[in-house]
Amino acid sequence: MTILCQLATWPGETTASTVDDLDTALRALIDDPAEDLVVVGPDTEKDESLRFTAHLRIDRPAVGVILVRRHVDVDLLTEALRAGVREVVTAGDDAALLAACDRSRALSGHVRAVDEPMQTPQGKVVTVFAAKGGCGKTTFAINIAAALAAADQRVCVLDLDLAFGDVAINVQVEPLRTISDALPMGGHLDTTGAASLLTPYRPGLDMLLAPVTPGDAEKVPAALVGELLAVLRGMFDFVVVDTPAQFSEHVLTAMDASDHHVLLTTPDTPALKNMRITLDMLDLLSYSRDIRSIVFNRSDAKVGLSAGDVERVVRSTISAQVPSSRNVPISINKGTPIVIATPAHPVSQAITRFARERLLSMTAPARHKAFAARRGAGRR
Ligand SMILES: Nc1ncnc2c1ncn2[C@@H]1O[C@H](COP(=O)(O)OP(=O)(O)O)[C@@H](O)[C@H]1O
Ligand SMILES: [Mg+2]
Structure with missing residues (x-):
């Protein structure tokens, strides 16, 4: 007018x-x-x-x-x-x-x-981490990805456990293309290049798999992880990052780019000790606590440590409790995440509730907050 x-x-x-x-x-x-x-x-x-x-x-x-x-x-x-x-x-x-x-x-x-600069949609990056192996990182990462995809989100799982990644085996897809194939694209990765690296799993759910041979892991520079995430978040609503049980430069790069950090623990003292160290480390690096969730996996395992014990040790509130069930390893052996195989299972319900309440509800400014905090720490 x-x-x-x-x-x-x-x-x-x-x-x-x-x-x-x-x-x-x-x-x-x-x-x-x-x-x-x-x-x-x-x-x-x-x-x-x-x-x-x-x-x-x-x-x-x-x-x-x-x-x-x-x-x-x-x-x-x-x-x-x-x-x-x-x-x-x-x-x-x-x-x-x-x-x-x-x-x-x-x-x-x-x-x-x-x-008005071009508005590329910015998907959310969620990194799932635990400093101890076997806490359920891979299981949880794949299942929250499946729960988000079931909520009509376009989701990609990025397997950053570069040496021993087992996303492929968990969902029984053949790792024909992996992060290793991104190496020649480093520095000029674009959507077409990133799309060529993906392994489609189900509608709305793709995987970017870890290298097949552990030796190849060392060839992947941490900067490539940042580049991959920057491109992938323009292609997906969510990028869920599965990690190894250590604070590698690659993991920190993913955490820098993340809108949300999911930290897992199980009810055993080594896992709790490592969770405590992880939290101290994240605080030291000035990551915002607002973008952090603590998930208590196998919460009902009868080994003497309760949710209250966990909260006391980690001095933080638990966001989700996922019960222990033999249906979890069964679903993995069948290659279908439990939230897809049995959506009504208590494990599936706990994971889906978490995905809906903590991840789907996320807002874009949270990412900026995390970034600002990290920059303030002066590590970059
Ligand atoms: N809630 C659960 N109940 C029973 N078994 C579980 C549960 N979560 C994980 N597991 C099992 O624990 C093992 C380790 O899980 P995984 O996701 O591979 O851990 P991580 O990636 O942290 O090393 C797997 O065999 C998996 O089936
Ligand atoms: Mg794993």
């Missing part, structure tokens, strides 16, 4: 709103951020018109101002140009006014395109 200020006749076919003064025009602009043209009629005072234009040039550069004047001379043109008026048109010259309006609208389109 076009705003007309004190313009008696409007030759245009498009609808326009008429206002009596520039203050009202300004309010109309504030009300409608998509508005991109103001035609100022000959009865509006010249200096006021130029001040209005100069203000808009800074505040709303996409909005064009066209001045209609009874007399147009060089002085007026110079002044108008300096204030940022797009065109000055003689009153009554309808053809000139309409042509000027068309040119201004075209220019506004370009200004907007440059002004």
